[in-house]
Every structure is written in C-alpha cells, then in structure tokens.
Amino acid sequence: MTIIRQTSLFSIQELYDMEPTQKYEAIISALDLDAIYREVTKKSRLGAPEELNYAAMIISTFVRYIERIPTIKDLIKRLHDDIAFKLNCGFLVSDDIPSEASYSRLVTKLKECNIFEKEQEKVVLQAIAEGFIMDDTVAIDATHFEARDQAPSKVEKPKPEPKKRGRKSKEERDGWLKEQAEKEANLPLYEKKIEAQLDVSLAELRAEVPQDPKWGVKKNSEGKNVFWFGYKGHLAVGTSSQYILQSLFSSGSLNDGKAAIPLLKGIHEQLPLPSLRYQTMDAGYDYDPIYEQVHQMGQQSVIAYNKRNEGEPIGFDKYFAPTCFREHSYRYDSFDAKYETLKYTRPKECNDCPLANEGICQKVYKVKITQDLRRYTAPARGSKAWKTTFKRRTAVERVNAYLKEFFQLNNVRYRTGERAKIHFDMVTLIYNASKLAADRINAQLNQQAA
Known part of the structure; x- marks a missing residue:
C-alpha cells in the first residue's frame, strides 16, 4: 500500500506564533551550530584569550x-x-553583552569562511533524507532588494562615434571580427554570452559572480521600467515543498538568465533528487544555453517563450505545433522519452475535411525535441500539461514574498557587497531551517493523529 504524506497543516507563520523558547529551539536545532562555531573561534591557544560567548552571539x-x-x-x-x-x-547571566564592534568582527569571520553556503546544503540534504523534499518541478526566478547606501547619480555614457558609411573591405571586416573575438575572450565570465557558462565548473561560476551594488532595471506590471540600486537574489525553489534548493547573490545589474546555469548545476551536482523532471522559468530565461543545460541534466524545460521580433514559422502555429493544409493546429498527444519525440495527432476539424482522405494531410506528426530545444519542449508548448506545469512557477514568487515580509531580505544593513551576501545567505538559511522545523512538527502531529 502506497503511503501518501499529508499536506502541511502547521505553517511557518504558526511556528512564529509559538513561545520564544520553543520557537528558537525548533529552528536552531535544524542547523549545525557546532560547525559554525568552529569556523569563528580561535584555531590556536596563542594570543589574547577570547572572553565573548561566540555560540550565544x-x-x-x-x-x-x-x-x-x-x-x-x-x-x-x-x-x-x-x-x-x-x-x-x-x-549566561554573568556574560557581558557584546558590542556592535564585536558583532561586526563576527560578520567578518563569517564572510571569510563562507560557512552559510555549506550549512544551506546540509539543511536541504537533511530535508531530503527525512522525506520532506520529493518535488518533480523546480521554479527559478530572481528578486531585487536595495543597498544600504544612497544610490549614486547615474553617469551618462558617452555617445559613440558615428559609423563610417559604406561597406568594409574584406581585410577590414576580418580585422574587425578578430578584434571583437579578442574583446569577448577578455571579458569577465558574467559579461560574456550565456553559452560561455556551459563548460565552466560550478565552483568557478560561484566565485566569479559580481557582488557590488549596481543599478538594476525591471519592468513592472504596467510595463514601465523600475530602477533600483542594490542587489539581486536568485532562487531555485521546489514547487511542492517550497524549500530553497539553490540560491545565488549578485549585483542588481546582472541579467536574470545569467544566474540560471549556476543554479541548475548546483541542483544537479549537489542534491540527490531523482524525482525532478521539470525546470520552469519566465520569459526572462528564454535562452538556448539554458535549454541545453536542462537537457544535459536529463530534465525538461518549461520556460515562457520570448519572441524577440521573430516571425511565426510557416506551417506551424504560435506554439510551434504543425498545422494542416487549412491551417488547423495538430493536437499534442504524447512524448516518447526514449526517442525524445513529440507526437501530434490530426486536428478535430479534419474529421469532416474532404482533403483528409486524399493524403494531403497526414494523420500523425512527430518531431524530435533535439531539433530545437527552445521551440519543442516536453510537454509541448500550449498543451494543457505545459500550462499546468508552468503555473507551479508561482511557488518561487511566494518564497520571495516570504523572505521580504518575514525574514528582512530587503533590510540590508551593510555597505559592501561581500557583507550584504552574509545577510542574504543568513536570510535564506533561516527560511529553510524554519521550513524544516515546521515540517518536523507536522510529521509529529500526523504521527500522533495516526
């Protein structure tokens, strides 16, 4: 008999309404405090003694x-x-209260050891081991938050020199192409095109992320540009469990799509989640290298399509389903995972069509998704299964709202990007620890009810 775990009855909000002692114990017990304590305490007996209670700090x-x-x-x-x-x-009652400078030195030690990323991975692995993360879909998105300092005035870019009219000679064009290739090769990793990330290791991708506060821009619900000075938090969230499986901190100017491959590689290399099947994202992640990375992981991309001034192909509809002679769209039937092939069947309108029996329109149409990973996804674009999976993407937006409303994500108190990253890492770590604590309480309540 299959055991189905009941849906969550005890939420994070109810956890935060508990008595302080019980609440702190439930959340802090999900973290490995000993590992954090070892990183910030002295490694030698030499030097001045430490009088501060670092564990309590x-x-x-x-x-x-x-x-x-x-x-x-x-x-x-x-x-x-x-x-x-x-x-x-x-x-302890006899302990002195640390000063602001002491807490600042603690943050400096935490920044140097980068312990929170390791602890984040431990919490997620523990949640997987206890059966709380069994997602088949991951949602990826970014959220912005402002820096502590006042934004500097925008510097107007100098106008480029007017281009010379007329065609270039073959020698001039070859020289220009060579110069552009050299410029591209010498750019920092995150200023290159996204496809440059495919062959780069996860450690290098994380080490090269720009972290200084920068101007960022994003369109609001009315289609107008909204500017802010600060940072971005990029999250990969399990749509059912709502755990943060991977997170990335960056400057506010970083394109959302350039953070997708580091998040995907982190999930693939660090987390044992064989149940994962889909990666869902909005149109800001509609880039060929992201589809290729998901395909290399053996999963399927459910990403909104961004036309980018592309015309609709002849013989296909807006979802790239084939059309018959009278331009009726074929119906998506199934996906053959073995051969990576989408199967479409004849439209309903063709049942009474006189051309159906003349061999002009074929009954079944098959296409391999590897022909164009961006256009042909499994399930097929526009199908009911695709739309149902894409709706799960709202989970990451919900988590972004939780981080800002309950965990002070948009309350950065540090001036540099490296220290602001400590704030972001601590916020995401406390969220996952709270989620694990709530799930453990739910499991106890379900066990008692049984």
Missing part, C-alpha cells in the same frame, strides 16, 4: 532575523533590557 544573530529586529543596535538593547531574551539566546 551566533544564536542571537539568527534570533535577530527570527524576531525581525531591524539592527544590531536594537538587538543589543533587547539583550540589555530583557533577561529572558538574553537567556533564550544562550547567554
């Missing part, structure tokens, strides 16, 4: 996000004024 830093305390200054004031809060954070 780490816990209080996490609690600051759980309790939505906006600044370190407010956290220190709360520790001074509330003895119960101080004890819940792990401090």
Whole structure:
C-alpha cells in the first residue's frame, strides 16, 4: 500500500506564533551550530584569550532575523533590557553583552569562511533524507532588494562615434571580427554570452559572480521600467515543498538568465533528487544555453517563450505545433522519452475535411525535441500539461514574498557587497531551517493523529 504524506497543516507563520523558547529551539536545532562555531573561534591557544560567548552571539544573530529586529543596535538593547531574551539566546547571566564592534568582527569571520553556503546544503540534504523534499518541478526566478547606501547619480555614457558609411573591405571586416573575438575572450565570465557558462565548473561560476551594488532595471506590471540600486537574489525553489534548493547573490545589474546555469548545476551536482523532471522559468530565461543545460541534466524545460521580433514559422502555429493544409493546429498527444519525440495527432476539424482522405494531410506528426530545444519542449508548448506545469512557477514568487515580509531580505544593513551576501545567505538559511522545523512538527502531529 502506497503511503501518501499529508499536506502541511502547521505553517511557518504558526511556528512564529509559538513561545520564544520553543520557537528558537525548533529552528536552531535544524542547523549545525557546532560547525559554525568552529569556523569563528580561535584555531590556536596563542594570543589574547577570547572572553565573548561566540555560540550565544551566533544564536542571537539568527534570533535577530527570527524576531525581525531591524539592527544590531536594537538587538543589543533587547539583550540589555530583557533577561529572558538574553537567556533564550544562550547567554549566561554573568556574560557581558557584546558590542556592535564585536558583532561586526563576527560578520567578518563569517564572510571569510563562507560557512552559510555549506550549512544551506546540509539543511536541504537533511530535508531530503527525512522525506520532506520529493518535488518533480523546480521554479527559478530572481528578486531585487536595495543597498544600504544612497544610490549614486547615474553617469551618462558617452555617445559613440558615428559609423563610417559604406561597406568594409574584406581585410577590414576580418580585422574587425578578430578584434571583437579578442574583446569577448577578455571579458569577465558574467559579461560574456550565456553559452560561455556551459563548460565552466560550478565552483568557478560561484566565485566569479559580481557582488557590488549596481543599478538594476525591471519592468513592472504596467510595463514601465523600475530602477533600483542594490542587489539581486536568485532562487531555485521546489514547487511542492517550497524549500530553497539553490540560491545565488549578485549585483542588481546582472541579467536574470545569467544566474540560471549556476543554479541548475548546483541542483544537479549537489542534491540527490531523482524525482525532478521539470525546470520552469519566465520569459526572462528564454535562452538556448539554458535549454541545453536542462537537457544535459536529463530534465525538461518549461520556460515562457520570448519572441524577440521573430516571425511565426510557416506551417506551424504560435506554439510551434504543425498545422494542416487549412491551417488547423495538430493536437499534442504524447512524448516518447526514449526517442525524445513529440507526437501530434490530426486536428478535430479534419474529421469532416474532404482533403483528409486524399493524403494531403497526414494523420500523425512527430518531431524530435533535439531539433530545437527552445521551440519543442516536453510537454509541448500550449498543451494543457505545459500550462499546468508552468503555473507551479508561482511557488518561487511566494518564497520571495516570504523572505521580504518575514525574514528582512530587503533590510540590508551593510555597505559592501561581500557583507550584504552574509545577510542574504543568513536570510535564506533561516527560511529553510524554519521550513524544516515546521515540517518536523507536522510529521509529529500526523504521527500522533495516526
């Protein structure tokens, strides 16, 4: 008999309504505090002794996000004024409250060891081991948040020199092409075209991400450009479990599509998820290299199509389904995974068509998706199965809203990109830990009910 895990009854919001002691214990227990503590404490007995309670400082830093305390200054004031809060954070009655400078040095140590990315992977692997992540679809999207500093004024780009009229000679054109190729080869990784990422390792992709605050632009619901100065958080979220499977922090100017391949490679190389079948994204990720990366992973792309001034092909409709002689669209029937072939059947309108029996329109039409991974997806574009899968993409938008509303993602208190990344990593880590804590409580409630 198949065991079906019940849907979540106990949510993160209900977790945050619990008593502080129980809430902190549930969330912090999902993290490996010993590993974080080892990274920030002294590695040698030599030198001045450390009088600070680093374990309690780490816990209080996490609690600051759980309790939505906006600044370190407010956290220190709360520790001074509330003895119960101080004890819940792990401090002893006799411990001195650390200063703002002490917390700043703690952030510096965390930045140098890059421990939060490792802890994020541990939490996700633990959730997989406990059976809370069994998704077949991943949704990828980006969200923006502003920097701490005031945005600098925009620098107008100098106008390019007018181009010379007339055709170039063969020698001039060859020289120009060679010059352009050299410029492309010398560009930083994330300023090159997206296809340059396919042959680059995951470690290099993560190391080369630009992190300084930059001007970013995005169209709002009215189609108007909205500008901001700051950063972007790129997330890959399980659509059913709503765990953050992979995350990436970048400058606000980075194109969304250039963060997709690092996220996809991270899922493929770091997470044992054989149930995954689909990667769904909006039209901002409609690039050939992204389809190729998903295909190399043995999965299917469900990505909104961006026409980019492309005309509709002759003999096909807007979803690239073949059309009959009278321009009726063939119906998507099935996908043959072995041969990677889409099968279309004759349109309903052809049942009474006099041309049907004359051999002009064929009954079945098959096409391999490898012919054009961008146009031919499985399930086929425009089909009911494709639309149903694409609707699951809203899960990543929901998680983005949670991070901003409950976990202070848009409350960056640091001035540099490297320290702002610590803020982003801690926010995503606390979210996953809260999700794991809520799922564990749900499992206990279900077990008691059974």
